[in-house]
Amino acid sequence: MLVIRTVLFAILLIIPIAEIAVFLTVGSIIGVLPTLLIIVLTAILGAALLKRQGLSAFAKLQEDVRAGRVPTAAIGETITVAIAGMLLLTPGFITDTIGFLLFVPSVRSWLWKQISGSVQIHSAGGTTGGMGPGGGPRRTGGPPPVIDLESSEVRPDPTTPWREEQR
Template sequence: MNPGLILLLSLLGIPILEIAVFILVGGQIGVFATLAMIFVTAVIGTALLRHQGFSLLARVRAETDAGRVPGEELGHGAMILVAGVLLLTPGFVTDALGFLLFVPPVRHAIWRFIVTRLDVSTISMSAGGFRARSGPQGQDHVVDLDEDEWSRKNNPDTPWRQDRLR
């Protein structure tokens, strides 16, 4: 399915679904209880965002201090941010989705789903040549070049030239 179509259906469908759930819940428990529940979920969401956010920052710092790229932690951070936004958005459906994103096994499953569909390549230079790392398994492929096998050329058509940035 087209991602643009999914986005359009989400932007139209979620508010309609939220209104329907508001009407159903409000009819069962009353308007003031419904509004109180929305306020309470926003307060709980803010507390969860703060707690898990600080915990995540500590894990990111530990990963970077160990010399590793905190990719998964940053992915979890993005999901926690989305969870916080969903919980601050009034509605029961968005609250349910937001609370699900605060559950670490759910975030881990989403991360695994995303990672299996990514192909990440990184290139770093060391004294012995270039080291390329590609794919989700991170298999190393060393490309060792002599000085006469590569050169650094300035591209006159680059949009990043200093005289074009002004």
């Protein structure tokens, strides 16, 4: 845990310092106003890309869920697109470069291949999602059972903190 904190601290310290250095360098070459204009334009372009690709990734996620598949890859893609959008909305040339790279599907695919072996998703129905033999999501078991009860078949728990009388 200490290693993670140290790495995170270093990243949070190094990236802003590197961004300032790049700002100063680019600003001295092309001027302050063009530098600021580039930063604003990348933020606008990033927001547009986030909306377009984010909706597409979310649609894939919903499609997998509706089809009864564990959406492991779709979750990874949705998270990656969200991170890319945040990086593009953060002012800076380094974060913009990383953000734009994460919007490229082949880069996302390569990144997913790098981390997919260590990612596993557990659903409430006991389904485990990881990468199956064909590179797609792996699913074990069937759909969770449906329990249909009438209101007369349910007895409230008198010890629950959610009772109406206690509100």
